Amino acid sequence: MATKAATTAVDFARIYSTLGLGKETVAAVQAFRKRHADAQRVHAQYASQPTTVDIAHYRSILKNKAVVDEVEKQLKDFKPVTYDVSAQLKAIETFESKAIAKAKETEEKIDSELKELQSTLANIEEARPFEDLTVEEVGQAHPRIVEAVENMLKKGKWTVPGYKEKFGDMSLM
């Protein structure tokens, strides 16, 4: 009854909605579930039918006892045909390996995302207020500015256009 326990334990609605699975995966799971339900239905249908044959009843009704004897003998000799299920098992195995690979892929993705988020969080936590920022730190963060300033100085431009209007200057003249 392990299968029954599994079906009651697995909440498929939750799997579809909350795990954020890919379309392919959801379709595969749904197909698998439908197949399982069909198999269960068919199994229940055939299990409810009687499996025994009342030989004595036929023996009392029919006059031709030889036929009944023959049938009884055949019935006793009958052996259910054994099916080779290795193909199905193989299919199940490939499905399983596929599912596991997919799950691992998702796990790796989530792991990397988590790491990124954590680094971002650390960055935010370690950030200092804007007032404590120094010129060197801005220069380190944007080496482009340092280059631009060096270029300016090489061309003899020592002033920044628009600076005086905005901040004023300290010259007395």
Next chain:
Amino acid sequence: MPQLIPFYFLNQLSFSFFTLLALIYILSKYILPLFTFQQVIRMYITKLSNKS
């Protein structure tokens, strides 16, 4: 020999020239660029904070 008196100041003269050159070099290379740099950065971060 009074005609040699101007030459007595030669050491002072050369030393002051050397000092002047060194001063110009140090100021132009290390100190004054910092002011330009600071002005550029100040403009930059002001623009940044105005944007947001």
